[in-house]
Amino acid sequence: MIEAAQFVEAARERGFDWYAGVPCSYLTPFINYVLQDESLNYVSAANEGDAVALIAGVALGASGVHKARRGISMMQNSGLGNAVSPLTSLTWTFRLPQLLIVTWRGQPGVADEPQHALMGPVTPAMLDTMEIPWEVFPTEADAIGPALDRATAHMDSTGRPYALVMQKGSVAPYKLNKKGLSGVRQRALNERAKVESFEDTGERVSGVSRHDALQRVIAHTPKESTVVLASTGFCGRELYAIDDRENQVYLVGSMGCVTPMALGLALSRPDLNVVALDGDGAALMRMGVFATLGAYGPANLTHLLLDNGAHESTGGQATVSQGVEFARIASACGYALALDGGELSIIDRLFDAKEVDGVRFARLSINTGTPSDLPRPSITPEDVRRRLQTHIGR
Numbered sequence: 001m002i003e004a005a006q007f008v009e010a011a012r013e014r015g016f017d018w019y020a021g022v023p024c025s026y027l028t029p030f031i032n033y034v035l036q037d038e039s040l041n042y043v044s045a046a047n048e049g050d051a052v053a054l055i056a057g058v059a060l061g062a063s064g065v066h067k068a069r070r071g072i073s074m075m076q077n078s079g080l081g082n083a084v085s086p087l088t089s090l091t092w093t094f095r096l097p098q099l100l101i102v103t104w105r106g107q108p109g110v111a112d113e114p115q116h117a118l119m120g121p122v123t124p125a126m127l128d129t130m131e132i133p134w135e136v137f138p139t140e141a142d143a144i145g146p147a148l149d150r151a152t153a154h155m156d157s158t159g160r161p162y163a164l165v166m167q168k169g170s171v172a173p174y175k176l177n178k179k180g181l182s183g184v185r186q187r188a189l190n191e192r193a194k195v196e197s198f199e200d201t202g203e204r205v206s207g208v209s210r211h212d213a214l215q216r217v218i219a220h221t222p223k224e225s226t227v228v229l230a231s232t233g234f235c236g237r238e239l240y241a242i243d244d245r246e247n248q249v250y251l252v253g254s255m256g257c258v259t260p261m262a263l264g265l266a267l268s269r270p271d272l273n274v275v276a277l278d279g280d281g282a283a284l285m286r287m288g289v290f291a292t293l294g295a296y297g298p299a300n301l302t303h304l305l306l307d308n309g310a311h312e313s314t315g316g317q318a319t320v321s322q323g324v325e326f327a328r329i330a331s332a333c334g335y336a337l338a339l340d341g342g343e344l345s346i347i348d349r350l351f352d353a354k355e356v357d358g359v360r361f362a363r364l365s366i367n368t369g370t371p372s373d374l375p376r377p378s379i380t381p382e383d384v385r386r387r388l389q390t391h392i393g394r
Helices: 004-013 025-035 048-060 077-094 119-129 141-158 186-190 210-219 234-242 258-268 280-285 288-296 326-332 345-352 381-392
Strands: 016-021 041-044 070-076 099-103 134-136 162-166 195-197 226-230 248-250 273-279 301-307 337-341 360-365
Touching: 004 016, 004 025, 004 141, 016 025, 016 048, 016 258, 025 041, 025 070, 025 099, 041 258, 041 288, 048 070, 048 077, 048 258, 048 288, 048 381, 070 077, 077 099, 077 119, 077 381, 099 141, 119 134, 119 162, 141 162, 195 326, 210 234, 210 273, 210 301, 210 345, 226 234, 226 258, 234 248, 234 273, 248 381, 258 273, 258 288, 258 301, 273 280, 280 301, 288 326, 301 326, 301 345, 326 337, 326 360, 337 345, 345 360
Parallel strands: 016 041, 016 070, 070 099, 099 162, 134 162, 195 337, 226 248, 226 273, 273 301, 301 360, 337 360
Antiparallel strands: none
16 A cells, blocks of 8 residues: 555656546545645546546647646546547547556455446456556555656657556545635636627527638637637538648547547646637537536636537537527536627627636537538648647747
């Protein structure tokens, strides 16, 4: 058994200062220790996939003077199911490394609750299937440094995650002597943004196309100071077709992960303005992240949801967004600004709100419809990541 401080401080020496995750009783000493150290960063995620995407955003921002920064995602092994999508189509595809600490509930031979009876035995196989090298979490002080060195060597050479699987009793208890969470904006706890509604018929046919909306976004996002992350599907493809700029990232797969990834980048790189271009289907998939963004979201983060009421990239099947008031949800979750409407001017209002102290949001109702000759990016995800890191590292 080791002390929480022994591992966390050894990790800090190797550049790990960002943590995100969902609690497990095995992880309690770590989370308690990190929460009480103001020089470390811990984000309480709504689910394990959001934690992985957020730490991927931290890794994306690791360039230039920020290159030494590393992040850790922590989760119970039951949460691996929630994390499969970002682990296989975000971190693996873009080569965004992170250390995973996965608890081994239901480990064969160790008595546990019935919900862990299947996940326990298959946890190693799940990591192997996802091509994530792993080893058992160190339980002796002199084993911590070598384990972290193996992890960082793999991360640096491959750009991909490495996992430590934590058995019961690996870490001694560490008492939590503070209440609340560090980094949560007080405004998010006691105030709500007023929802500003622009003139709109309430119907999806508003006259605004995705093409026009993206052109307006480009006009507000200068390359020198802004990073734009576009959701998977037609959103990223059309942004690429309009103007392929080095400050843009086009997600592939990892549906719903654009917002937690943008949050990780914005928190770790306050020198950048970060824009998350979301879709209604993607937002519905991970609505828990609205609460995380409302609580932690900084003023350099902008969240724009282009809502056409359809899964257009997969054939135009309807989503249930017609009955969802996204701006009111954003407001209730603590966003500093929440706009709603069907006119392009809403984008101008979103980006011109310089006085806002916290993350800002707008839902823009747009038409369905995509150019028949819309290309797929010819630049690979790895090259998109590499190009952006070079750009923001200057």
